[in-house]
Amino acid sequence: MAAISTNTILPVKPTQSSISNKGFLGKLYFRKIELSKSRGFKLQQKLIVSAIKDNSNAVPTAESSPSVGRSRVRRHTISVFVGDESGMINRIAGVFARRGYNIESLAVGLNKDKALFTIVVSGTDRVLQQVVEQLNKLVNVLKVEDLSSEPQVERELMLVKLNANESNRAEIMWLVDIFRAKIVDIAEESLTIEVTGDPGKMVAVQRNFSKFGIKELATTGKIALRRERMGESAPFWRFSAASYPDLEGTMPIDSISETTSKALEAQPNLTTGGDVYPTEPYDGFSMNQILDAHWGVLDNEDSAGLRSHTLSLLVNDCPGVLNIVTGIFSRRGYNIQSLAVGPAEKQGISRITTVVPGTDESIGKLVQQLYKLIDIHEVRDVTHMPFAERELMLIKIAVNAVARRDVLDIASIFRAKAVDVSDHTITLELTGDLDKMVALQRLLEPYGICEVARTGRLALVRESKVDSKYLRGYALPIDACSSV
Template sequence: MAAAASPIHPQFQAPLKAFSRGDGEVRFVRYLDSSWAGGGLKLRRGGGGLEVRASSSESGVAGVVSDAPTSRTPNSVKRHTVSVFVGDESGMINRIAGVFARRGYNIESLAVGLNKDKALFTIVVSGTDRVLQQVVAQLNKLVNVLKVEDLSKEPQVERELMLIKLNVGPDKRQEVMFLVNTFRAKIVDISEHSVTIEVTGDPGKIAAVQRNLNKFGIQEIARTGKIALRREKMGESAPFWRFSAASYPDLEEVVAPDALLRATNGSFSDSDQSSRGDVYPVEPYEGFLANRVLDAHWGVLDDDDSSGLRSHTLSILVNDTPGVLNIVTGVFSRRGYNIQSLAVGPAEKEGISRITTVVPGTDESIGKLVQQLYKLIDVHAVQDMTRLPFAERELMLIKVAVNSTARRDVLDIADIFRAKAVDVSDHTVTLQLTGDLDKMVALQRLLEPYGICEVARTGRVALIRESGVDTKYLREQSP
């Protein structure tokens, strides 16, 4: 005769259910179901996951353990893309880098585009959601910070630019050219024993290119930080719908006359401004001409003036450790330099980063600045490339307001500049462009009449041309 099932001990009339509090600690609560009793082990899958019910006839213990998946804990570390829109002034980069350094964050990449009176930062860091929220709160407390956003959870167009110099002789050049064509890269310089390649894409593509070219022997790498723009939504709920509809009234059937009047006068209500701001908010301006959104050429001095002041391009190799960017930019800040552009990314060696920056100054003052940088422990090498032939590149994402008619004109202009459309909506087109400073300015000025919604730009990256062919700088040298 089968033994009768032992009753459940009164202490366990409500079996226990396991759950995670999110901080790694497991707690048990009463599972209010005392209808089951008996010996052995039973499994039951319910809406909360797999329930393991156990009962012992000897101890009278019954319980429930659930394998229900818990939500991602706020303490998990992940990569964040932070966009910071600030008023440009001397020392601003140092103050922003200092906020991350004090929290122990190591900035993986940073790109700064200069505006007439503003700067656009795109920063990539790894950390927890909780600590990043505290960093964002600290950034918002800085005097000249206008807007801070974490773009990691949004659909976005993300791009990065890399210049990579290979030690390649004539015997391996054909294989390199095959990989260049496969990844849609470009050759920007070639000499007897080296090839310099330009490649643009998302971070995954950049890593794949570097991994495939590593076998040829990488001599130097210069990378920009990642830049990103949100992918534009469709329809009237999109952030720039009002902007585009005011520029092209045929985008919507009925446009309120007062809305058009406010748009023409360059004034919007507070709610309109919040809906217009996306990655970088756009200032009101007259007639929807974007001559104040971004001027990539602002403050850059190409030719010597009477005092010998000009823009200098510096390449700095540093240790990839938390706080090193704050230390380096602190040298610039203490000497009163206003950094015109800055690009920070991994270098050719593991644990080393390359900082490419453009600063104004005379040859004498920049020479003293280089000596100060060499005194820093984390600095390995500093090179002023201004008087040398070098390949320079920048990357820009630009979102333009269009309708069905203007879209064709904008794409025709993009083809002339070899720009590429990377995102299209019913009222905007986002273009990707790589080139030197003058190319950026020329395209932007042609697109201004259509209405520029927003712009994201990296700083300049540069590598010395091994071929020595660069007439822009060689003409200054004596034969």
């Protein structure tokens, strides 16, 4: 009891009646309270003055805050350029899966010997830097770049199938015009719409179309190209003889393709060490690190029954599911020709659209193996059904003011849109099937192609059951022939 201070009894306030009865003692008690209050007030003033002096000598908090801000989680856009080989998609997805990252979107542009991955993932700057270092250690990875802090052109592609009847079809058509979308299929009870734009536009479109009832939804991941700044020197002029004919020392396109092919021929000898050893950069790829138009996708069935099959998978949106799915393909020796991953019509579900070559029998066995996975909800082979297919491509061409008009004229024929213009480049956006993109890219090769970003193929079954591919080769109906 002796250890307790007498100041602890001060909060106990006596009543007025008890103080008046004590007389002189009551006055002394009040005098003690007044002195304690005055001393406490003076002590408080001293503390305030000392705090002000300390703050004047302290370092401002704004300078120390960036250390905290750098550790916050934000969305990163990573571009990975690789020399394509079997199992490369599985290895890249495994780098994120082993660290617990859930890939929000993935777009893969593939051709015969190269691939460009555009990956969107959330994380801190420090941890994402470690992921970039791990990706650089993979064999055949030529370039890894984080585009998050750069000014960029970003686009996504979405195919959405809506419930449409006579009462709401006019309103749907009105919204299609507002968002500059396109209708790719019309049936009695549904409409299939194609939309391209940045991620914010995709959210707005999905929000406005949801009131009509979304039957199916297929989206690609985001693709991005860096915006070229005005006034910069033209670093791509050596690829372009048509755009910059007045410059000396231009390198012919044939020599560039020869250098690239030599690097590709020497590339398999370097892949024997597995996927955990760093690789030296190739001189040939530093000259022409783009996806050329030689993609080699099989469409028609050959004599052995081999053809490209388009598969649509519904999976759970959880970390590592893409690594598990692509592992099924790589362990069985299937070479993925196209891959598009994005959210589906239901929350927590993702849709994977992939193109795999094989016979009908082998693809049927592959579908059975995919159904054994826990996170798989549905696997559908739409190859032998009428379906709408679309791909998205961003292509940057090296042009000056003289050649710009010619490039825009070619783009207008293919209904491509110019999305970025500088004094030495122009970036075009194009949607369509594979043949359309190959044709445009080959026409633009003489001008000099700086960069190409592509998504995989999206496919939705046509409710109208009409596809021009299945109408080719059939004779006209008898009534039509008689009328002619």
